[in-house]
Amino acid sequence: MSARDRTPMFESKSAAMRAVQVGFLGLLLGLWFIATSVTQVHRLLLPDPPQVWHEMQRLVVTGELWRAARVTLLTVGQAYGIAVASGLLIGFCVSRSRHAVRLLEPVLSGFFAIPLTLFFPLFILFFGIGTASKLAYGALYALLPVALASIAAFARIDPLLIRAAAAMGARPAALLHRVYLPAALPGVLSGMRIALVICIAAVLGGETLVSTAGVGYAIKVAEELMEVARMYAWLIFVVLASFALNMLLSMAERWSVEP
Amino acid sequence: MSPAPTDRERAGVVRIEQYRDRTGGTTSGSDAIAISAQHVTQRFEGSDRQHSVLALDDLSLEIREGEFLCLLGPSGCGKSTLLNIIGGMTKPTAGEVRIGGRALIGPAPREVAFVFQESTLFPWYTVIENFAVASEFQGRKSGWEERARGALRAVGMEGFAGHYPNQLSIGMRQRINLARALFLDTPILLMDEPFAALDEQTRMVLGEDLSVLLARTGKTIVFVTHSLAEAVFLADRVVVMTARPGRIKAVSAIDEPHPRSPDFMLTPRFSEMRNALFALLRDEIRHTVAEMREARDERAGSNPDV
Numbered sequence: 050m051s052a053r054d055r056t057p058m059f060e061s062k063s064a065a066m067r068a069v070q071v072g073f074l075g076l077l078l079g080l081w082f083i084a085t086s087v088t089q090v091h092r093l094l095l096p097d098p099p100q101v102w103h104e105m106q107r108l109v110v111t112g113e114l115w116r117a118a119r120v121t122l123l124t125v126g127q128a129y130g131i132a133v134a135s136g137l138l139i140g141f142c143v144s145r146s147r148h149a150v151r152l153l154e155p156v157l158s159g160f161f162a163i164p165l166t167l168f169f170p171l172f173i174l175f176f177g178i179g180t181a182s183k184l185a186y187g188a189l190y191a192l193l194p195v196a197l198a199s200i201a202a203f204a205r206i207d208p209l210l211i212r213a214a215a216a217m218g219a220r221p222a223a224l225l226h227r228v229y230l231p232a233a234l235p236g237v238l239s240g241m242r243i244a245l246v247i248c249i250a251a252v253l254g255g256e257t258l259v260s261t262a263g264v265g266y267a268i269k270v271a272e273e274l275m276e277v278a279r280m281y282a283w284l285i286f287v288v289l290a291s292f293a294l295n296m297l298l299s300m301a302e303r304w305s306v307e308p
Numbered sequence: 309m310s311p312a313p314t315d316r317e318r319a320g321v322v323r324i325e326q327y328r329d330r331t332g333g334t335t336s337g338s339d340a341i342a343i344s345a346q347h348v349t350q351r352f353e354g355s356d357r358q359h360s361v362l363a364l365d366d367l368s369l370e371i372r373e374g375e376f377l378c379l380l381g382p383s384g385c386g387k388s389t390l391l392n393i394i395g396g397m398t399k400p401t402a403g404e405v406r407i408g409g410r411a412l413i414g415p416a417p418r419e420v421a422f423v424f425q426e427s428t429l430f431p432w433y434t435v436i437e438n439f440a441v442a443s444e445f446q447g448r449k450s451g452w453e454e455r456a457r458g459a460l461r462a463v464g465m466e467g468f469a470g471h472y473p474n475q476l477s478i479g480m481r482q483r484i485n486l487a488r489a490l491f492l493d494t495p496i497l498l499m500d501e502p503f504a505a506l507d508e509q510t511r512m513v514l515g516e517d518l519s520v521l522l523a524r525t526g527k528t529i530v531f532v533t534h535s536l537a538e539a540v541f542l543a544d545r546v547v548v549m550t551a552r553p554g555r556i557k558a559v560s561a562i563d564e565p566h567p568r569s570p571d572f573m574l575t576p577r578f579s580e581m582r583n584a585l586f587a588l589l590r591d592e593i594r595h596t597v598a599e600m601r602e603a604r605d606e607r608a609g610s611n612p613d614v
Contacts, residue, residue: 213428216397217445217492218417227441231432 096278104282113267114286120263121252124180128187129248133241136192140199140237141229147204154200161193166254173259183255183263191248198240202233234305242298249291341409342496342528343371343394348403350389363389365553366403373495376522376529376566378543380536380585382596386554387532388500394530395420395498407496417446421489425501427481429473435460435484436469442488452491459491460484462521479510486518490525497522499531503538515541516570523566536582536589541573548588551595558588 085097108114143149176182214228256265271280350364363386371377379387392398396412405412429438439456460466463483503511539546548558
């Protein structure tokens with residue numbers, strides 16, 4: 050039956066789940082307070098919450114947060130855009146032939162299983178230490194889950210629906226727009242969600258290794274200067290941003306599956 | 309068919325007599341040929357010559373305008389293949405199909421509409437959006453909504469325009485598939501076991517509605533079925549096909565005017581015609597079963613592990 054019919058129950062359940070999640074965060078915060086006030090954890094390992102809060106405010110007020118975030122988000126956006134567009138295209142083309150799927154699907158999932166982080170020095174070699182290397186690295190890494198999800202999603206479309214559309218006179222463009230894309234959307238979106246997480250991790254990781262700007266770079270600099278409270282402040286911003294993005298994407302995914 | 313009280317049966321017989329009086333015994337209107345299949349052969353190539361399958365063997369068939377023709381035959385006899393060839397969805401290995409005198413070279417969305425065994429409504433669109441997309445595919449956008457609502461009304465589904473297909477039962481979905489095919493407003497309707505996935509009761513009700521509905525539209529219909537009762541109840545002519553390779557074994561006319569009442573099924577004439585069809589079909593079914601058994605033994609013989 051429709052999702053609409055069970056909305057009230059669904060909502061109260063998700064409200065309860067939210068409460069548990071918020072409670073969990075509260076618990077973590079409480080433990081942090083206790084760890085810094087009662088126990089003797091060294092300040093360099095774990096600064097106390099007010100100190101970190103102060104740093105967070107400072108990063109916002111001075112505009113440092115925005116400057117670094119803009120660089121990182123721009124790189125992530127570009128890398129993600131390239132990954133999604135080319136992953137979709139590769140996925141669609143490969144899914145057209147059963148032989149191509151059998152040939153290329155294992156190759157792509159094999160690549161995806163390799164920890165590409167180890168190849169980052171190669172990216173620096175080819176693309177230099179600027180934005181290009183982390184862009185290429187993020188794009189390539191995030192492309193794989195999109196391509197894999199697209200192959201599966203496009204190859205699984207009910208052939209009878211395509212025949213029915215052809216019998217009604219559907220032209221290729223209409224077929225793509227009305228049948229292929231909507232049919233594959235839920236599968237593609239779940240691949241896109243994984244890809245976004247990977248893309249952010251790849252770009253931030255790249256920035257901490259070799260870069261001159263961005264959030265990853267800022268975290269690395271704070272660490273090198275022993276500004277631990279500032280480092281924690283950055284990390285909290287990254288965690289919050291990841292939560293927000295993930296929530297947006299799962300909302301999009303849910304919307305695409307309903308009803 | 310379930311037994312019914314004899315007084316109802318008697319009433320049914322009387323009613324059929326009345327029908328016959330009114331229409332003078334004619335069943336289908338014109339003598340013009342709507343669909344003509346000439347020497348159609350279909351061979352599906354396998355991995356090598358031995359595994360290629362001859363599905364249809366030099367089959368010729370003419371279907372009159374406004375005729376309801378049933379293709380009846382054992383499974384795998386090429387009924388659906390023939391239907392797909394008639395609809396321009398499969399190009400035959402040899403032979404040709406003419407629709408309204410013109411040779412068919414591909415799908416003919418303005419001439420032919422399909423209803424398949426499984427629902428082919430797009431699950432990501434609502435019922436009414438499915439009609440919009442169908443008219444977009446066909447290239448006839450003007451006045452689509454009015455026509456769509458009319459078609460939904462004709463199958464009694466006007467209240468479900470805003471629903472998504474998976475919110476509806478299989479029977480309701482099949483009604484809407486039928487409505488969409490009517491909405492496409494083609495002179496020819498090809499139906500590939502449209503009721504096969506339904507339970508017996510829904511099947512009977514839908515069959516009855518179909519008879520009433522199609523008597524009004526005057527479309528030429530080719531209907532593939534496994535069911536003897538369905539064939540006798542709906543068709544003007546039943547084409548019985550042989551086991552593979554598909555050829556025409558016999559053609560029998562069902563001389564009964566449309567729309568047909570369910571009481572028709574209770575008449576002795578109905579049973580006689582059904583039994584006659586079954587006698588024609590029985591040998592072919594035995595043949596198919598024997599062939600399947602042979603193929604299985606052969607596989608088991610060459611591959612003792614299985």
